Amino acid sequence: MSTSLSKEQRDFHRMAINAPATVVYVRDDQMQRMAATCKDLGATGVSLQVAEPLQEGDPIEVVIKGLNVQPLDVKAKVLRVETLANGEYLIGCAATSVR
Numbered sequence: 429m430s431t432s433l434s435k436e437q438r439d440f441h442r443m444a445i446n447a448p449a450t451v452v453y454v455r456d457d458q459m460q461r462m463a464a465t466c467k468d469l470g471a472t473g474v475s476l477q478v479a480e481p482l483q484e485g486d487p488i489e490v491v492i493k494g495l496n497v498q499p500l501d502v503k504a505k506v507l508r509v510e511t512l513a514n515g516e517y518l519i520g521c522a523a524t525s526v527r
Contacts, residue, residue, distance in 0.1 A: 442470035447494030501527040
């Protein structure tokens with residue numbers, strides 16, 4: 429029962445925004461950027477749809493630029509990576525700081 433409650437609490441604090449975003453990460457000692465869609469944003473995390481997979485544990489920076497929101501800069505850690513039916517990936521991340 430407590431698992432259900434915590435999921436409900438988490439869902440309650442999430443906003444679906446479908447906003448364009450840029451993901452910045454390091455691969456082979458090189459800074460990389462890729463386009464993403466921020467699917468939702470919550471007090472403790474963010475989910476992103478991307479064309480290339482990231483690795484669980486990767487530290488990333490996400491810059492979200494929506495039409496109805498001010499740009500937001502989120503530092504996060506990748507928690508999970510799910511392959512979608514269209515061949516893209518859904519990345520679930522825990523926010524470590526928000527500016």
